[in-house]
Amino acid sequence: xxxxxILVVDDDIGxxxxxxxxxxxxxxxxxxxxxxxxxxxxxxxxxxxMVITDIDMxxxxxxxxxxxxxxxxxxxxxxxxVSGVVDIRDAQLVLxxxxxxxxxxxxxxxxxxxxxxxxxTEG
Amino acid sequence: xxxxxxxxxxxxxxTPGGPISVHVAPGEAERRFLVDSCRIDEHTLASALDPxxxxxxxxxxDHAAIIYKRPRNYSGKDxxxxxxxxxxxxxxxxxxxxxxxxxxxxxxxxQFNRVSTLPEVMLKLIYRSIFHxxxxxxxxxxxxxxxxxxxxxxxxxxxxxxxFGLEKSLVYYVSSINSNDLxxxxxxxxxxxxxxxxxxTEYLDDTIIENKQCGRQAEIYSNILASMMDARASIVSxxxxxxxxxxxxxxxxxxxxTLVVSIFSMNxxxxxxxxxxxxxxxxxxxxxxxxxxxxxxxxxxxx
Numbered sequence: 001x002x003x004x005x006i007l008v009v010d011d012d013i014g015x016x017x018x019x020x021x022x023x024x025x026x027x028x029x030x031x032x033x034x035x036x037x038x039x040x041x042x043x044x045x046x047x048x049x050m051v052i053t054d055i056d057m058x059x060x061x062x063x064x065x066x067x068x069x070x071x072x073x074x075x076x077x078x079x080x081x082v083s084g085v086v087d088i089r090d091a092q093l094v095l096x097x098x099x100x101x102x103x104x105x106x107x108x109x110x111x112x113x114x115x116x117x118x119x120x121t122e123g
Numbered sequence: 124x125x126x127x128x129x130x131x132x133x134x135x136x137x138t139p140g141g142p143i144s145v146h147v148a149p150g151e152a153e154r155r156f157l158v159d160s161c162r163i164d165e166h167t168l169a170s171a172l173d174p175x176x177x178x179x180x181x182x183x184x185d186h187a188a189i190i191y192k193r194p195r196n197y198s199g200k201d202x203x204x205x206x207x208x209x210x211x212x213x214x215x216x217x218x219x220x221x222x223x224x225x226x227x228x229x230x231x232x233x234q235f236n237r238v239s240t241l242p243e244v245m246l247k248l249i250y251r252s253i254f255h256x257x258x259x260x261x262x263x264x265x266x267x268x269x270x271x272x273x274x275x276x277x278x279x280x281x282x283x284x285x286x287f288g289l290e291k292s293l294v295y296y297v298s299s300i301n302s303n304d305l306x307x308x309x310x311x312x313x314x315x316x317x318x319x320x321x322x323x324t325e326y327l328d329d330t331i332i333e334n335k336q337c338g339r340q341a342e343i344y345s346n347i348l349a350s351m352m353d354a355r356a357s358i359v360s361x362x363x364x365x366x367x368x369x370x371x372x373x374x375x376x377x378x379x380x381t382l383v384v385s386i387f388s389m390n391x392x393x394x395x396x397x398x399x400x401x402x403x404x405x406x407x408x409x410x411x412x413x414x415x416x417x418x419x420x421x422x423x424x425x426x
Contacts, residue, residue: 012199013269013285017262084200106196110231 009039036060171211192299193252205292293345380410
């Protein structure tokens, strides 16, 4: 597998580390960000192949972050949202904002890896 | 929620009516079925769903009841805290009933690449939980390292609170792994009752060794975290002291020239009259000299 880069954005250090370990064990290169603004900067400078982000974050929340990604015509990498929100309307909102998939925390690791692989193959 | 599985081609696959049934957070009707039809003891069933219950092995007339501990999937809801849950495995002669409070992927990982018997499924579930603990320990260690870096520059308690959460998690992990240790030892003593094959007995021995290593690792991480906690709190406190010192230098640095200027602002006869053409520059010069003397004094004292 060619090494694809995934940007993981979550203000919870535990989730970031979990995702990092999971994705690295699957052969991906992982860069991390703590909130939306730094994620955007990382995305613009490092051009990851995919972004996995939380919704509830300081500075710029997940919705704003996705919208900012989508406004950048050069950055069209798929975005997966992993969030603790339980409301189905929130899930629909992030999908409407331009996310490719939505997962609820605690995330089903096998399902997430499968989705990551599927979206990266499509891209 | 009920899902059933069967062993096919040495793998556990979801099969309607299969001999492996998994009950996730069983409702009242499902519980009644488990108690009345499967003859599972009500108290043991409650233990399988209680996160605070200790691991144990009990023999009933037609089945063996195993309560074991496993890590809860990390959700980040309770801050940086890793928690444990209990699970129940009820091994009958021709089927196995698994009861758990949360929907966790049970038959994933390399452990389940080759399975042939129901007792082996039971052993591999326990082994899988040990593996899960080990995975979480690695993550706890990585988080600790990152938090340590952040604490070196931190002036707030957020990272310390995260470390306290990890410390608490490790205490729970050590307790749960020790509890699982007693369980696997007890399974070994009762191997004849289970009728394990030589391969299964060997696998059980490996499980015991792996669990002991996991327990030692958790204890070491827990001890390191606990013993360094005071030092880390001191670093945060010291960082605040350094900040306060810097602010003091700035404040006093501003106060000294202000004093000089204030003296020359008094409504009394002054040595330099206001009509003097260099009066302003003389006062400013004295203020700068006073500031320079203060800075030199500070530098000499190495404060």
